[in-house]
Amino acid sequence: MASGISGRTKICGIFGCPVEHTFSPAIHNAAFTAAGLDYAYVPFRVEPLSLAAAVEALRALGMVGVNVTIPHKETVLPLLDELSDEAKLTGAVNTIVNRSGKLYGDNTDGKGYLHALREAGFNPAGKTVLFLGAGGAARAVAMQLALAGVKKINFANRTGRRASELAHSVAEATGIRVETIPWPDQAGGILPARILAESDLVVQATPLGMSPNINEVVPLPFKVFRPGQVASDLIYNPVETLFLKKAGQAGADTVNGMGMLLRQGTLAFELWTGAAAPLEVMRAALKKELLRRNKQ
Ligand code: NAP
DSSP: OSSSSOOOOOOEEESSSOTTOOOOHHHHHHHHHHTTEEEEEEEOOGGGGGGGHHHHHHTTTTEEEEEETTTOOTGGGGGOOOOOOHHHTTOSEEEEEETTTTEEEEOHHHHHHHHHHHHTTOOOOOOOOEEOOOOOHHHHHHHHHHTTTSSSSEOOSSSSSHHHHHHHHHHHHOOOOHHHHHHHGGSSSSSHHHHHHOOOOEOSSSSSOTTTOOOOOOOOGGGGGOOOOOEEEOSSSSSSSSHHHHHHTTEEEEEEHHHEEEEEHHHHHHHSSSSSHHHHHHHHHHHHHHHHHHOO
């Protein structure tokens, strides 16, 4: 917000349930102020049964758009007028843009992840990737990595059926090689060291290790990690999960989920405003908010 709410202020926000813990208002409102844009970002707790009414309200209230989070990312699709290729591929939307009453749904999670990964110096082309987890975030990221030319993706998930379904959709949509492997706990202890050793990138896409459960970690043969590999956790709080700590101690490069969160945010900012997003302002706002919450 440039100078407080006025009759001209453009409103965007986030629909989720719960929505109390979102970092996005802090990030976006700092960005609007820095860019001198008369916009405000507001969180809305939307119960599943109210989603259709909330989406209709975007039109009725002339809102610019919203982010969409758990549990609405998939159920919102049929309520929209147009979808991006990413939204179609992932079957999920995390950003809605109100284009003169026509609602456009996009998914910036995967693109945001790829942006952040490249910024960390990793080029996915020709690489082998291991996914731990097969939920919505894994789907968005895996599709984007497949489109970016990775050679092969191995999927391990607690519920094996979901890993198979995701592997099948990624192979069908992009033609890359995929394999499903048992979840570490169910394979007699730990994931085969061979799978870990052949991975250039390991993506941790479960909530294991997320604050406040910071001592949780997927049981892996962490000694197998080596320099040249990248361990990537989608979690951003804490900034160093136990997974990243253990992989880093064995020599792997580590990337946390902050870059993905920031980059999906800069892409949404650009979709809503048409202006370049102030990345460093948004990064500083996220770090400040993380510090504030972790002090509480
Ligand atoms: P989701 O759709 O609910 O999927 C959760 C995944 O984690 C599923 O594969 C689930 O396995 C697995 N899982 C959950 N609890 C588990 C446990 N106790 N043991 C083993 N596996 C478990 O959630 P999501 O949206 O994909 O989010 C996954 C993670 O990514 C979260 O930590 C979230 O904070 C993070 N994320 C980060 C960003 C970012 O911008 N950095 C964006 C989105 C998400 P089952 O299939 O067996 O249930």
